[in-house]
Amino acid sequence: MSDMLKGQLLAGKRALITGSTSGIGLAVARAMHAEGAQVILNGLGDADEISKLQSELDAEFNAANLLDPAAIETMMADIGNIDILVNNAGMQHVSPVEDFPTDRWDAIMALNLSAPFHTTRLAVPAMKKKGWGRIINTASAHSKTASPFKSAYNASKHGIAGFTKTIALELAQTGVTANCISPGYVxxxxxxxxxxxxxxxxxxxxxxxxxxxxxxxxxxxxxVQPEEIGALAVFLCREEAGNVTGANWSIDGGWTAE
Known part of the structure; x- marks a missing residue:
C-alpha cells in the first residue's frame, strides 16, 4: 500500500509549527500529525490544555517566547534538526498611525517578521545538508493588499512575503522550498x-x-476553515510540490482577486 493510502505522506519528518496551540497553527499541526509527521508545538495557552494536545498529537512542546531572539536560539538548539518549519505565530493591533503605540509596533514586527527570520536561519543549515526541507510562512491577505489602521500588521505581512521569496531563491537548488499561505478571515x-x-x-x-x-x-x-489551511500546508510538503517555491498562496474566498 502506498504512503498516500496509508496517510503517511510525512512519515519520518519532524515539523515545528509556531503558534500551534490554537487556531490555524493547531489545524496545521493536526493535519501534519495525521500524515505521520512528528509535531513540535509552540505557543501560549493553559498548561493542562497544552498537555492534552501533546497527548492527542504525540507531540513535543516548546514554550519559547518568540519575541526574544535568544529564546528562539535556545528553542532551535533544544529541539534539534527539523524537516518542516511552519512560521505561524502572529499578533495584530488596530490603531491610526499617529496614535500607534511604538511598543505594539515593535512587538508585531518581532513576532510576525523577525521570529520567522530567526527560526529560518537556524533551521536551514540542516535542511540543506539533508537536501530536503519545507518552510511555510503564514502571511495574510494583508500581504497582498492593505486595510487602514493596521500599519504594523500590513507591513509585517508584506515583509514576510518578500522574505519568503528571497529565501526561496537562495535555496532553489538545495531541495528546500519556501512558500507563504495567505488566508483571509478564518x-x-x-x-x-x-x-x-x-x-x-x-x-x-x-x-x-x-x-x-x-x-x-x-x-x-x-x-476560511483552519482545516483548509492545514490541507494546503500538507500539500506544500509533498514530494510532488518540490518545484513549488517562492509562491504566495491565497486562501481568502476571492478577496485579493478583486
Whole structure:
C-alpha cells in the first residue's frame, strides 16, 4: 500500500509549527500529525490544555517566547534538526498611525517578521545538508493588499512575503522550498468571540455582522476553515510540490482577486 493510502505522506519528518496551540497553527499541526509527521508545538495557552494536545498529537512542546531572539536560539538548539518549519505565530493591533503605540509596533514586527527570520536561519543549515526541507510562512491577505489602521500588521505581512521569496531563491537548488499561505478571515474562536460585541456596538444582527462586516471583502461570503489551511500546508510538503517555491498562496474566498 502506498504512503498516500496509508496517510503517511510525512512519515519520518519532524515539523515545528509556531503558534500551534490554537487556531490555524493547531489545524496545521493536526493535519501534519495525521500524515505521520512528528509535531513540535509552540505557543501560549493553559498548561493542562497544552498537555492534552501533546497527548492527542504525540507531540513535543516548546514554550519559547518568540519575541526574544535568544529564546528562539535556545528553542532551535533544544529541539534539534527539523524537516518542516511552519512560521505561524502572529499578533495584530488596530490603531491610526499617529496614535500607534511604538511598543505594539515593535512587538508585531518581532513576532510576525523577525521570529520567522530567526527560526529560518537556524533551521536551514540542516535542511540543506539533508537536501530536503519545507518552510511555510503564514502571511495574510494583508500581504497582498492593505486595510487602514493596521500599519504594523500590513507591513509585517508584506515583509514576510518578500522574505519568503528571497529565501526561496537562495535555496532553489538545495531541495528546500519556501512558500507563504495567505488566508483571509478564518473561522476561529477568536473571530467567533468578536461577533456578540460587534452586534451590540453596531446594532446589527449576527448575520449582518458576519456578511457585512467580517466577510465584506470575501466574495464567497464564507470563512476560511483552519482545516483548509492545514490541507494546503500538507500539500506544500509533498514530494510532488518540490518545484513549488517562492509562491504566495491565497486562501481568502476571492478577496485579493478583486
Amino acid at each position: 473561522w476561529t474562536p477568536l473571530i467567533e468571540g468578536q461577533i456578540p460585541d460587534t452586534m451590540a456596538a453596531r446594532g446589527l444582527t449576527r448575520d449582518e455582522v458576519i456578511n457585512d462586516v467580517l466577510l465584506a471583502k470575501q466574495p464567497t461570503k464564507k470563512f
